[in-house]
Amino acid sequence: MNCKNIMDLHVHTDNSFDGHHPAMFMCETAVSMGLRAVAFTDHCEVDAYYTDSFDRSVRQSYLENAKARSAFMGQLLVLQGIELAQPHYDKELAEKIVSSYQYDIVIGSVHNLRDRRDFYYMESFNPDEIDSLVNEYLDELIGLAEWGGFDTLAHLTYPFRYFYARSGITVDINEYKEKVDTILSLLVEKEKALEINTGGLRQPLNKLSPEFETIKRFKDMGGKFITIGSDAHYAEHLASGFAEAKEAALAAGFKSETFFQSRSPFEIPIE
Numbered sequence: 289m290n291c292k293n294i295m296d297l298h299v300h301t302d303n304s305f306d307g308h309h310p311a312m313f314m315c316e317t318a319v320s321m322g323l324r325a326v327a328f329t330d331h332c333e334v335d336a337y338y339t340d341s342f343d344r345s346v347r348q349s350y351l352e353n354a355k356a357r358s359a360f361m362g363q364l365l366v367l368q369g370i371e372l373a374q375p376h377y378d379k380e381l382a383e384k385i386v387s388s389y390q391y392d393i394v395i396g397s398v399h400n401l402r403d404r405r406d407f408y409y410m411e412s413f414n415p416d417e418i419d420s421l422v423n424e425y426l427d428e429l430i431g432l433a434e435w436g437g438f439d440t441l442a443h444l445t446y447p448f449r450y451f452y453a454r455s456g457i458t459v460d461i462n463e464y465k466e467k468v469d470t471i472l473s474l475l476v477e478k479e480k481a482l483e484i485n486t487g488g489l490r491q492p493l494n495k496l497s498p499e500f501e502t503i504k505r506f507k508d509m510g511g512k513f514i515t516i517g518s519d520a521h522y523a524e525h526l527a528s529g530f531a532e533a534k535e536a537a538l539a540a541g542f543k544s545e546t547f548f549q550s551r552s553p554f555e556i557p558i559e
């Protein structure tokens with residue numbers, strides 16, 4: 289794989305509660321791998337912004353990423369980003385956060401249903417509850433896409449990896465076609481990107497998120513932009529699974545991938 293055109297647009301530093309490496313070290317690793325760009329997109333769980341001190345970690349992340357950006361100027365494009373989770377649970381706060389910093393890229397995601405824990409923290413799932421959880425989750429993604437204050441929609445099948453890892457349950461996304469189409473059509477209408485998240489390849493489920501059929505459906509519906517992100521929480525996971533993601537994007541009909549600078553999309557050919 290030609291690393292010169294690798295832009296990893298979903299990366300966590302140690303300013304994410306589950307991140308392990310500082311921005312500077314992530315940059316050093318990215319340079320040694322020959323990457324062209326990384327976007328640091330530390331967590332901001334909007335529904336826990338004050339209770340879990342995201343107000344402090346978001347600020348710290350922004351400042352440290354700015355330092356890394358200037359230290360690696362000319363060697364690596366460092367993009368200022370944020371992973372804004374559940375922003376539509378408190379739109380006013382989400383808009384305040386986004387407008388308080390000069391981001392290049394804002395990732396929109398859902399990690400937990402309202403007043404529930406992140407799927408990651410759930411110890412097991414009952415097969416009988418999966419259908420209602422998937423429906424509720426997809427309804428929240430519709431709410432997120434309707435709000436639309438982000439640039440790319442992250443890991444569309446997020447809970448699926450935990451259904452499988454915790455309880456061995458698999459989900460056929462075709463059973464939720466109508467809701468998935470609603471999400472994708474909102475992204476098309478609002479000219480938002482769909483993220484191909486490779487983090488799921490490092491999970492027991494071992495799948496891209498979303499999988500090929502959803503990427504293809506997005507293209508067929510008129511989707512213009514895709515971003516690729518590793519969701520790395522360790523430096524060694526930077527750009528992992530990108531060959532598979534690019535292959536899926538190309539097979540779906542995308543000729544370019546997108547990165548964002550100052551929240552504007554720029555396309556580069558997929559190699």
Ligand SMILES: [Zn+2]
Binds near residue numbers: 371397443
């Ligand atoms: Zn996420």
Ligand SMILES: [Zn+2]
Binds near residue numbers: 298
């Ligand atoms: Zn993430």
